[in-house]
Amino acid sequence: MASEIETGTKYIPEMAQKEIDKLNKSIKTASIKVIEENIKRMKKSWNNRPKTMEYFDEVSNLFGLRAKEIKKQKEAGKKVIGYSCIFAPIEMILAADAIPVRIGSGWYDTAKLGDRIMPVEICPVIRSTVGAKMIGLSPFLELSDAVVIPLTCDGRTKLSEILSDYKPVWRMNPPRVKDDPHTLTMWKKEIQVIKEKIEKLTGNKITRKKLKKTIETMQKATKAFRRLQELRKGVPVINGRDAMLVNQTSLWDNIERWTQKVNELCDELEKRLEQKEYSSYPETPRVMITGTPMIWPDSWKVPNLIEESNPQGIVVVDEQCSGDRILYDPVGVDEWTMNDMIDAISERYLMACTCPSFTSEHGNEDRVNWIIDRIKEYKVDGVIYYVVRGCILYAMEYARIKRVLDKMNIPVYYLDTEYTREDVGQMKTRVEAFLEMLEARIDI
């Protein structure tokens, strides 16, 4: 009896269908408006925005063609596998002929719905994802046949429980200590287990040949991504927001088509570089963003502020799992045996990750080193350290990163915010003062 009550009781209280429909409609309408507004603002800041960007604008509509395309393929028998965090091995999902889509949510309005079951101290990315589920807002989450949730932080651990009220949830247990020899062994086991789950759900065996092919597909995507990143290292030929959007759409687009479109964009941008046709003034202060993922569309409020500020800044690089970390590292295979490929995938997803959920003998040194290297490569003038309330791990690592940056004489600003639009005015004051400071330093 007791156990029946236990397992039958869910997190999310039942809502009347009428209320769900009403909320879904109004939040969806508002979100489409935000998407359009963001694109409009990006166009305004880059008066000669290349036509190739329009493809990514299209894909950025979370309720648009890409959602319809996935729905059609699902109806034709394909399985959709959602994931909450970039620890999910995309190569394996693709090798089983399934569609991978990231389901983490960037909607401010749904975070308010999440407040109904969670206190506001909880990370808004989690509250927003749960809120979206409450009203069935996210087409990608709704279409998912299963969801991979790597238990990187406390929020995601409980998110896996909440979402399992609705869908099969596959938890992955990444070790939090990276440099112990046995942790990689444990992680490899996790990868193998996920492989079996994917095979069982799809009914498709992940063969050596198929996996090799998808590893190569993702390597090509990394190559295209790095080509675009290379173009952000010098005088600006693409604004930060536009590059961030391109990178983020890789999380739900067809990756082969995405790769092709990024290469087309790079062709155009390389031409522009030759013709000295810049997207912003060459002297624009160069900003790096690090911290909490900035999920499309509502979290664009921060890059919008930076690139529309007076004086203006440009985001040249980020250290975020919603941006430059997604595709930076390729899976490096020595021998194309199944074992070697699984080893290579395990290593790539664990060792290359700079998420603050990890620690090691020297703390999260991989993140520190990533930031130092990128600052040098991208000639960064200042760092915006972005943290949403409740993102404990990023908030706690700030003190160390700040000391490292102080030693490098790189100004850093701790920009704390929430999933809300109400603090834009206050944030503007702070961002503008920071950019003014960077500009004054460049002036000298």
Added chain:
Amino acid sequence: MKKEKTEVISAGIDMGTQRIKVAILKDKQIIAQTQNFVGFEPTKAAEQTLKDALETAKLSREDIQHITATGASVNMAPFADSTISMMGADAKAGAYFFSSARTVIDVGAEDARAIKCDETGIMQDFVVNARCAAGAGTFIEAMARALEVDLEDMGTLSLKAERASQINASCVIFAESDVVSLIHREEPKSEIARAIFDAMAERVASMAHRLGINKDIILVGGVAKDVGFVASLNRRIGMDILIPKEPLFAGAVGAALIADKRAKRKR
């Protein structure tokens, strides 16, 4: 050879949340400082304040070569030639008043901030407390109301206290109910007043410590005129705090110094 006119007259306007302040400089020397309440028509009030300053300085609008605006409602001064952030203006003013300034703390009506600057007045780093009124001037106002004491008398009243009562300073609303219960317990008003300033100083000091305090520390903003707050902050930080003669005008003076620089650049 005919001597070229090298005199620079610049103005800074600080559009605060409660008051508008204007400073006019002639070759970086203050020749007029005026202020008015913002009221319901900030732009009109700004124009009036500038007019007052021009009258004091016996100048006309055309004599001003550059006007720089700053402050929370900076957009409400459309007649300004340029703008500067509040932190940038504070840093400039801090180094102008005291060349030894390395940390400038500004406590205004609605917010508080701390700025690190170098000897030329260029800001190096800053923190702001804009989330909550408990570290700003309106906090004293609200508490003075609860104590039924005139705002101007709060400081001197607090100096009479030998010890401080305990209040919750995380929020104005909580603090107000704490103050009410202290009044009911018949604790001396002076001790409650001191507790209020101590609580505020605690918030401002921890904000400044987050930035890292370098000597010398300069305190500006309207609240710097309150002896009670200054005494509490001195106790809390344990270092001497320097205060310019007219701390209320620091933002306006900083903006006017920027205007001076920009006017020269234009030539």
